[in-house]
Amino acid sequence: MRHLRTYTGALLAAGLIVGSAGCGSADDGRTGGGPAKANRLAAAAETRQPRQQGGAEIATVRGRQIAVHRQKGDGAVWKTLSSPNEMGATRVFLVDGRDGDWLKVLLPIRPNGSTGWVKASDVTLSSTTLRVEIDAKAFTFTVFDGDKVLRTGKVATGEGGTPTPAGRFYFTELVKPPNPHSAYGAYAFGLSGFSPTLKKFAGGPGQLAVHGTNEESALGGKASHGCVRVSNDDITWMANNLTIGTPVVVEQ
Amino acid sequence: MRVKSLITAVVLGVGLAGTGLAAAEATTTPKPPSHSNPVSHRDPSDKAGKDPSDKAGQDPKTGRPRLGVDKRGCPIRAGGCLHRDPNYTG
Numbered sequence: 449m450r451h452l453r454t455y456t457g458a459l460l461a462a463g464l465i466v467g468s469a470g471c472g473s474a475d476d477g478r479t480g481g482g483p484a485k486a487n488r489l490a491a492a493a494e495t496r497q498p499r500q501q502g503g504a505e506i507a508t509v510r511g512r513q514i515a516v517h518r519q520k521g522d523g524a525v526w527k528t529l530s531s532p533n534e535m536g537a538t539r540v541f542l543v544d545g546r547d548g549d550w551l552k553v554l555l556p557i558r559p560n561g562s563t564g565w566v567k568a569s570d571v572t573l574s575s576t577t578l579r580v581e582i583d584a585k586a587f588t589f590t591v592f593d594g595d596k597v598l599r600t601g602k603v604a605t606g607e608g609g610t611p612t613p614a615g616r617f618y619f620t621e622l623v624k625p626p627n628p629h630s631a632y633g634a635y636a637f638g639l640s641g642f643s644p645t646l647k648k649f650a651g652g653p654g655q656l657a658v659h660g661t662n663e664e665s666a667l668g669g670k671a672s673h674g675c676v677r678v679s680n681d682d683i684t685w686m687a688n689n690l691t692i693g694t695p696v697v698v699e700q
Numbered sequence: 701m702r703v704k705s706l707i708t709a710v711v712l713g714v715g716l717a718g719t720g721l722a723a724a725e726a727t728t729t730p731k732p733p734s735h736s737n738p739v740s741h742r743d744p745s746d747k748a749g750k751d752p753s754d755k756a757g758q759d760p761k762t763g764r765p766r767l768g769v770d771k772r773g774c775p776i777r778a779g780g781c782l783h784r785d786p787n788y789t790g
């Protein structure tokens with residue numbers, strides 16, 4: 449019996465050791481990219497302090513359209529917005545507040561920063577801890593997950609006559625241009641904001657975007673008509689890791 | 701008697717070791733996604749969509765559809781990905 453106890457104890461200990469060694473946590477690999485990338489992220493983490501560490505709520509419209517009200521509980525409909533939106537993507541809003549059954553949402557309309565109220569029952573809510581911050585003075589972007597820096601890179605912003613406006617926006621749709629060598633690069637994330645100077649552009653309403661480029665040498669300066677250009681590697685990473693509704697803050 | 705005890709101990713030990721492995725695995729909590737909708741976290745070096753000649757949406761080695769992308773190589777996201785010419789301010 450004494451032997452039985454001895455062997456059982458030894459094997460139990462061995463089993464626990466094997467078990468713990470074989471089930472350790474693994475890195476999720478999202479910050480991959482080798483030592484250079486790691487150094488870049490570490491440097492960014494030291495120099496930038498995230499302003500918003502909490503998550504954000506995203507409201508996705510349930511039906512084919514949604515009624516927007518100026519005030520919560522207001523019987524009169526202020527605007528009716530379609531879903532899909534003008535570009536063809538499911539309509540989403542960034543939630544700015546909540547009061548009972550009503551949600552205050554950031555609207556993708558002029559003027560930038562407009563808000564309205566929608567019924568919570570008309571949308572499906574999801575949340576994200578991801579956000580993009582664009583420093584227009586430093587010509588850099590940083591993607592945060594809470595207080596963790598996921599990726600940084602260079603941007604090009606609007607030239608003097610067509611500046612990139614500061615403000616809080618969100619991604620409204622993700623577009624993959626048929627020609628990845630066009631001025632929009634590999635992907636383009638539409639923004640909820642608009643150019644302050646261009647009311648129309650290329651047949652569109654002057655909508656801003658974060659997109660790739662076919663002229664990466666221009667990154668790090670003012671070169672665009674208001675959009676935020678990033679490298680094709682960076683926009684491809686964003687397309688793979690960020691969803692529509694992700695908050696985007698442009699700081700001047 | 702000793703041999704019988706030894707065999708019993710080995711059988712019991714193997715069983716306990718297996719239980720230990722299973723318990724350790726069960727207590728390894730998976731990392732929660734940052735977004736409540738599924739988000740694919742692919743290799744940042746993935747060049748999907750950059751080269752117009754690539755067979756978008758297919759694994760170059762196996763030719764099978766890649767997980768997390770549609771037939772045209774666009775990441776599958778909540779709200780979808782549009783294949784069209786943008787008209788943003790550029």
